[in-house]
Amino acid sequence: MDLEDVTAKMLSEWKSHESTFGEDQDSLQSTSPQSSMDSMCSSPEMCYSSGHQEIGDFSFTGFTGRRTTPTSQRMSKPKMSTKRRMKASEREKMRMRSLAEALHQLRDYLPPDYSKRGQPLTKIQTLKYTIEYINKLSDILGHA
């Protein structure tokens, strides 16, 4: 009984809620998850030698002014071996994939109202709507 009531209440709230995030949905975009997963740089190995590997001894990131340790470290820090770098890249790839997978799963727990246009939510939207959803659920439970 409780669950059904909550669900019904939720759904009715979603109706009124639509307008709230309707504007956000304008920015809804993105292709299907799979297509984005597969179509991108489908084979990592293919892209591996892509670009900025070694640019002499001049640190690429140093040039872009990113979070770097000032001055001296640039030269003193020994570069990772190629083998170790490749392993790290592989791990990072797996890590990001599991993150993406988790987000895809999370998306399934959100009411369909959130992706009304038939397009899957983006990662950021998924996270933001999840926060909203949890807040609403908490609210409802709090008033039960």
Add this chain to the structure above:
DNA sequence: TAGGCCATCTGGTCCT
């Protein structure tokens, strides 16, 4: 064509 989204690579930092 511009802008958004995404996957991947990479170097830095922190932790074990």
Add this chain to the structure above:
DNA sequence: AGGACCAGATGGCCTA
């Protein structure tokens, strides 16, 4: 030393 995490950079795909 090596793994995990983070954030910047890059390039491809897609849509308005």
